[in-house]
Amino acid sequence: MTETRTSPDSGRRPTRQRAAVAAVLADVEEFRSAQELHALLREAGEKVGLATVYRTLQQMAADGSIDMLRTAEGEAVYRACSTGHHHHLVCRECGRTVEVEGPAVERWATKVSEEHGFSDVQHTLEIFGTCADCADGGGVTPQVSRP
Amino acid sequence: MTETRTSPDSGRRPTRQRAAVAAVLADVEEFRSAQELHALLREAGEKVGLATVYRTLQQMAADGSIDMLRTAEGEAVYRACSTGHHHHLVCRECGRTVEVEGPAVERWATKVSEEHGFSDVQHTLEIFGTCADCADGGGVTPQVSRP
DNA sequence: CTTGAACTGAGAACGATTGTCAAAACCCGT
DNA sequence: ACGGGTTTTGACAATCGTTCTCAGTTCAAG
Ligand SMILES: [Zn+2]
Ligand SMILES: [Zn+2]
Ligand SMILES: [Zn+2]
Ligand SMILES: [Zn+2]
Numbered sequence: 001m002t003e004t005r006t007s008p009d010s011g012r013r014p015t016r017q018r019a020a021v022a023a024v025l026a027d028v029e030e031f032r033s034a035q036e037l038h039a040l041l042r043e044a045g046e047k048v049g050l051a052t053v054y055r056t057l058q059q060m061a062a063d064g065s066i067d068m069l070r071t072a073e074g075e076a077v078y079r080a081c082s083t084g085h086h087h088h089l090v091c092r093e094c095g096r097t098v099e100v101e102g103p104a105v106e107r108w109a110t111k112v113s114e115e116h117g118f119s120d121v122q123h124t125l126e127i128f129g130t131c132a133d134c135a136d137g138g139g140v141t142p143q144v145s146r147p
Numbered sequence: 148m149t150e151t152r153t154s155p156d157s158g159r160r161p162t163r164q165r166a167a168v169a170a171v172l173a174d175v176e177e178f179r180s181a182q183e184l185h186a187l188l189r190e191a192g193e194k195v196g197l198a199t200v201y202r203t204l205q206q207m208a209a210d211g212s213i214d215m216l217r218t219a220e221g222e223a224v225y226r227a228c229s230t231g232h233h234h235h236l237v238c239r240e241c242g243r244t245v246e247v248e249g250p251a252v253e254r255w256a257t258k259v260s261e262e263h264g265f266s267d268v269q270h271t272l273e274i275f276g277t278c279a280d281c282a283d284g285g286g287v288t289p290q291v292s293r294p
Numbered sequence: 295c296t297t298g299a300a301c302t303g304a305g306a307a308c309g310a311t312t313g314t315c316a317a318a319a320c321c322c323g324t
Numbered sequence: 325a326c327g328g329g330t331t332t333t334g335a336c337a338a339t340c341g342t343t344c345t346c347a348g349t350t351c352a353a354g
Contacts, residue, residue, distance in 0.1 A: 002332090051336095054312075055332090072340090075310070076221065108252055121274055122276075124273050128268065132263075202302090
């Protein structure tokens with residue numbers, strides 16, 4: 001109860017580690033796991049503990065500043081998306097991700113929830129497929145970027 | 148290439164264990180984890196190894212004879228649903244599950260995939276919320292069934 | 295009955311994630 | 325700049341769902 005905070009921030013402190021995680025996320029286009037991001041940080045010369053990466057990603061996801069979803073294998077993967085509610089079209093081969101919006105879907109979800117008396121609802125909706133390049137190239141060398 | 152099978156089944160053998168797993172699934176309304184189902188089997192007096200439960204559930208899910216989805220925590224949960232493509236409205240409190248269909252959503256997903264040149268697409272769509280009973284009762288005693 | 299393939303299960307192994315806790319970094323008032 | 329209380333960090337252990345191993349069991353065809 002000794003709250004004497006001058007600036008009403010969220011109680012988070014800006015640290016080198018958090019900046020590093022945010023930076024690597026900004027550089028990556030695809031959804032990546034905590035471990036992959038940790039490896040990328042090491043490659044970039046940034047020394048950040050794995051536990052810190054996990055903690056930071058969770059916080060950012062909770063804040064809504066990044067998106068998190070689960071792969072088919074149940075692994076959590078993260079991505080710095082644009083703001084606002086949206087869903088994803090993800091290539092299984094190369095990981096390329098397209099953000100998509102579907103107002104009709106949002107309405108449908110709301111309607112269905114109401115019809116069944118559910119409140120405080122959330123929904124998860126992701127589409128997985130093979131992108132044109134991967135279907136084309138034959139998936140021999142999964143490429144992550146293209147000019 | 149020595150295929151001399153008289154009855155063209157899927158190469159699966161009907162065993163006591165598989166019947167037991169199917170039976171417990173038929174008795175349960177909610178999505179349940181492999182471990183929970185294993186516990187239920189033990190309670191019911193059926194002796195089935197945990198590994199077998201995992202294997203059987205995976206096979207049934209692959210066959211499409213049961214549905215599998217992941218909780219927010221990433222745990223796989225299973226349910227014997229009606230046949231046909233559908234999605235779920237799941238209560239976070241009591242686990243009550245309603246199967247829902249959304250033709251418009253299916254069309255939207257297809258359209259979006261095509262627009263971006265994705266092929267061989269799948270989608271996951273689940274709605275989580277609090278059902279009327281749980282919102283009402285105050286969630287003091289999460290109940291799984293009700294007359 | 296014989297026999298090879300499918301199946302099972304106890305326990306080890308695995309891998310992602312979380313917990314621990316002392317040390318380090320930080321903020322703020324002095 | 326200094327000190328003290330709070331937050332954050334990170335090496336490591338621990339947890340926990342899931343998968344692997346492999347010898348023993350069951351099955352069904354012949
Ligand atoms: Zn996103
Ligand atoms: Zn949505
Ligand atoms: Zn279902
Ligand atoms: Zn669908």
